[in-house]
Amino acid sequence: xxxxxxxxxxxxxxxxxxxxxxxxxxxxxxxxxxxxxxxxxxxxxxxxxxxxxxxxxxxxxxxxxxxxxxxxxxxxxxxxxxxxxxxxxxxxxxxxxxxxxxxxxxxxxxxxxxxxxxxxxxxxxxxxxxxxxxxxxxxxxxxxxxxxxxxxxxxxxxxxxxxxxxxxxxxxxxxxxxxxxxxxxxxxxxxxxxxxxxxxxxxxxxxxxxxxxxxxxxxxxxxxxxxxxxxxxxxxxxxxxxxxxxxxxxxxxxxxxxxxxxxxxxxxxxxxxxxxxxxxxxxxxxxxxxxxxxxxxxxxxxxxxxxxxxxxxxxxxxxxxxxxxxxxxxxxxxxxxxxxxx
Amino acid sequence: xxxxxxxxxxxxxxxxxxxxxxxxxxxxxxxxxxxxxxxxxxxxxxxxxxxxxxxxxxxxxxxxxxxxxxxxxxxxxxxxxxxxxxxxxxxxxxxxxxxxxxxxxxxxxxxxxxxxxxxxxxxxxxxxxxxxxxxxxxxxxxxxxxxxxxxxxxxxxxxxxxxxxxxxxxxxxxxxxxxxxxxxxxxxxxxxxxxxxxxxxxxxxxxxxxxxxxxxxxx
Numbered sequence: 001x002x003x004x005x006x007x008x009x010x011x012x013x014x015x016x017x018x019x020x021x022x023x024x025x026x027x028x029x030x031x032x033x034x035x036x037x038x039x040x041x042x043x044x045x046x047x048x049x050x051x052x053x054x055x056x057x058x059x060x061x062x063x064x065x066x067x068x069x070x071x072x073x074x075x076x077x078x079x080x081x082x083x084x085x086x087x088x089x090x091x092x093x094x095x096x097x098x099x100x101x102x103x104x105x106x107x108x109x110x111x112x113x114x115x116x117x118x119x120x121x122x123x124x125x126x127x128x129x130x131x132x133x134x135x136x137x138x139x140x141x142x143x144x145x146x147x148x149x150x151x152x153x154x155x156x157x158x159x160x161x162x163x164x165x166x167x168x169x170x171x172x173x174x175x176x177x178x179x180x181x182x183x184x185x186x187x188x189x190x191x192x193x194x195x196x197x198x199x200x201x202x203x204x205x206x207x208x209x210x211x212x213x214x215x216x217x218x219x220x221x222x223x224x225x226x227x228x229x230x231x232x233x234x235x236x237x238x239x240x241x242x243x244x245x246x247x248x249x250x251x252x253x254x255x256x257x258x259x260x261x262x263x264x265x266x267x268x269x270x271x272x273x274x275x276x277x278x279x280x281x282x283x284x285x286x287x288x289x290x291x292x293x294x295x296x297x298x299x300x301x302x303x304x305x306x307x308x309x310x311x312x313x314x315x316x317x318x319x320x321x322x323x324x325x326x327x328x329x330x331x332x333x334x335x336x337x338x339x340x341x342x
Numbered sequence: 343x344x345x346x347x348x349x350x351x352x353x354x355x356x357x358x359x360x361x362x363x364x365x366x367x368x369x370x371x372x373x374x375x376x377x378x379x380x381x382x383x384x385x386x387x388x389x390x391x392x393x394x395x396x397x398x399x400x401x402x403x404x405x406x407x408x409x410x411x412x413x414x415x416x417x418x419x420x421x422x423x424x425x426x427x428x429x430x431x432x433x434x435x436x437x438x439x440x441x442x443x444x445x446x447x448x449x450x451x452x453x454x455x456x457x458x459x460x461x462x463x464x465x466x467x468x469x470x471x472x473x474x475x476x477x478x479x480x481x482x483x484x485x486x487x488x489x490x491x492x493x494x495x496x497x498x499x500x501x502x503x504x505x506x507x508x509x510x511x512x513x514x515x516x517x518x519x520x521x522x523x524x525x526x527x528x529x530x531x532x533x534x535x536x537x538x539x540x541x542x543x544x545x546x547x548x549x550x551x552x553x554x555x556x557x558x559x560x561x
Contacts, residue, residue, distance in 0.1 A: 042416070063419075086386070088379065089383055089419040090419045090420055091419060092415060092416050092419050092423055093415055093424070117421040117518065118419060118423070118424075121423075121462060121463065122419065122423060124424070125415065125424050125462075149525075154523055155518060155519055155522045155523070206378070208382050209373075209379070209382070213373075213378060226523070229377070230520060230523055231524065231527070
């Protein structure tokens, strides 16, 4: 079958699956030498001027394949270090321990961890190692994906789009001199006030696996997809962009729930294989849905920021803002992937 | 009879070979209910173990197992790295400085490893995880020794118990890890972590059977 042949061919701009992460890190270092430096074995992307004396260090990390998250968010006003794991596989504790040591300016370090079992376990071991070396380490876990039930019977909601917004907002606070307790409290508040849900039109191919993560027919979509191609709420027939945007936004809005009069940041994220023109089509419907319910969209972000390799699809994240989180969202940022006012 | 550090070395090397051989099988099991990388990750980890363990080949069993654990923690990633890493680190700590290992010590090391896995992963029995293979295996090994079996017999019985535990994960609904997101859809699939744990215990049993055991000191 021609179709089967297409799904099993590895047609990617890589040299070998084994060297992909390091090759990309070297590329980032070469392209953004004014912002970051990289170290190998353990693999870490570090803000060029880290450690900054008296500033709380922000460290995140996760599997590769979600670029620009997290390495693209290292720089002024956002992360101090990022630890890229193998594709879709959490990084190892030695990476986070090294990152923590490299960015600790004496004010402590916050680990920003997405809620996946592997990430949690590896960051926990890293925090134990770093504390053993005398570092002050707090951790915050993001879990904003409404597609999966947060219950005793699952590993809990997954961390997705809110992670990007949290890294920006908390990064602004840390840059402004907030202490570790304050930065930690703010991070928890951002996570508590944000929700997301995603969908996929196509699967992606993990290079080491060499084949599509899941099969999906030409006329189907997966609602509630995770950023590693994990199944979501349901597999349904394809609908229009407006209808899809409404399904995602309604699920998110009803979860917290967001109310008339709330001020929010609306974030439409691309999964990696969807062009910006389509993301704006989706954003239009998201914005219309929110304003139609009296929810004020005071800030927005549109683009591929937390991706899933070449998967086509999008996610919608809504974050309820207050004066402080708005201020730190607006604060200067200069990283490979996000830049304003700096 | 007692076990030797040479048998522990053989166990690690043997298991690394099995993981390499079964890489696609483990990855396939994981693709059904997880994210399809268990075999790939474990193989990357045990290739790193082989490099790290060769220079300490002549050391005591504790050093061999702790070296194995550190190599896994630093190379596997995912949930498997901290869990298998913790298993070998704790088992190694229990055999610290020992080159001759009594029957009780070896089973005690497995029990310490299991305890570490449970503490780290916070999984209960029947959550559809590696704990479902390790728990009955450790219990059966202790039982066998209590009943007067030799270490070799006890470890063979432990591997059998692990295999039964592994198969018993098939009808279970996953309550931990990425598979838990599938809810009822995880039912009917064998847990990949329980499978790699079974293979680990079978490798131990085979290592004990393959190499001559140390005669019990009669002095």
